Amino acid sequence: MIQLHHVNKRFEQFEAIKDVSLTIDKGEIYGIIGASGAGKSTLLRLINLLEVPDSGAVEVNGRDLTKLRGKKLRDARKSIGMIFQGFNLVANKTVYENIAVSLELSNYPRKERRSRVEECLRFVGLEDFMKKYPAQLSGGQKQRVAIARALANKPEFLLCDEPTSSLDPNTTAEVLKVLEDVNKRLGVTIVIVSHEMDVIKSLCTQVTVMANGEVYETVRTKPKGIQHIDNNPKYFVDQLAKDGEVDRA
Numbered sequence: 001m002i003q004l005h006h007v008n009k010r011f012e013q014f015e016a017i018k019d020v021s022l023t024i025d026k027g028e029i030y031g032i033i034g035a036s037g038a039g040k041s042t043l044l045r046l047i048n049l050l051e052v053p054d055s056g057a058v059e060v061n062g063r064d065l066t067k068l069r070g071k072k073l074r075d076a077r078k079s080i081g082m083i084f085q086g087f088n089l090v091a092n093k094t095v096y097e098n099i100a101v102s103l104e105l106s107n108y109p110r111k112e113r114r115s116r117v118e119e120c121l122r123f124v125g126l127e128d129f130m131k132k133y134p135a136q137l138s139g140g141q142k143q144r145v146a147i148a149r150a151l152a153n154k155p156e157f158l159l160c161d162e163p164t165s166s167l168d169p170n171t172t173a174e175v176l177k178v179l180e181d182v183n184k185r186l187g188v189t190i191v192i193v194s195h196e197m198d199v200i201k202s203l204c205t206q207v208t209v210m211a212n213g214e215v216y217e218t219v220r221t222k223p224k225g226i227q228h229i230d231n232n233p234k235y236f237v238d239q240l241a242k243d244g245e246v247d248r249a
């Protein structure tokens with residue numbers, strides 16, 4: 001379980017995140033949506049302390065990450081994988097090496113690294129791509145490699161920052177299917193930031209709408225048939241309420 005308690009984050013004078021508290025239960029696919037600049041990515045990055053909060057607590061399975069330093073923080077972070085809109089693969093390394101590097105950094109037992117890389121690539125359907133370089137892959141394949149890399153250390157949580165925003169609709173569907181498998185078959189809790197309502201609609205079990213650095217509302221829903229997007233946060237909630245059964249959290 002992930003819990004944020006009264007978290008605040010400023011960039012100089014600008015208050016990017018204001019007193020945000022939320023709970024993400026094990027097994028959820030938790031969406032964070034909202035207009036551009038609402039604070040979605042910052043909120044996601046606070047969960048693994050890529051952004052350090054100015055105040056408040058970030059608890060992962062009951063441990064406050066803001067109190068951990070050095071090896072203890074690195075170990076805690078192993079339970080949290082992350083993928084990005086731009087994939088963040090290393091261009092001059094092969095698919096195999098991109099994944100193996102994360103096992104090296106975490107001191108994964110040397111003899112088991114190869115089979116773990118193979119296992120992760122099989123999971124995302126790219127076992128035949130080990131020797132390719134990122135430039136030889138499509139956008140969807142790059143994101144699947146990034147997912148395999150994020151899974152390598154067997155995380156409990158996967159943070160996804162706009163994972164399909166640079167992909168076309170078909171490739172988006174392919175990546176969403178992999179993320180759904182990660183949740184259903186591996187039991188990984190997923191937190192996904194997206195401005196695409198279709199992504200939220202097809203995947204999420206709970207959704208937080210952000211506006212101006214604050215939680216506007218959190219709803220549990222299985223929305224259907226959402227077509228448009230609007231910058232008014234009330235719009236997101238109204239759409240979710242209209243298209244599915246919404247329990248206000």
Ligand SMILES: Nc1ncnc2c1ncn2[C@@H]1O[C@H](COP(=O)(O)OP(=O)(O)OP(=O)(O)O)[C@@H](O)[C@H]1O
Pocket residue numbers: 011014016034035036037038039040041042043195
């Ligand atoms: N490192 C930083 N330094 C200064 N300001 C920042 C930094 N990171 C984010 N911000 C500001 O904080 C606000 C929230 O940014 P954030 O990226 O979290 O928004 P977002 O909702 O993810 O937006 P988008 O959908 O456009 O990516 C924005 O106004 C942004 O300019």
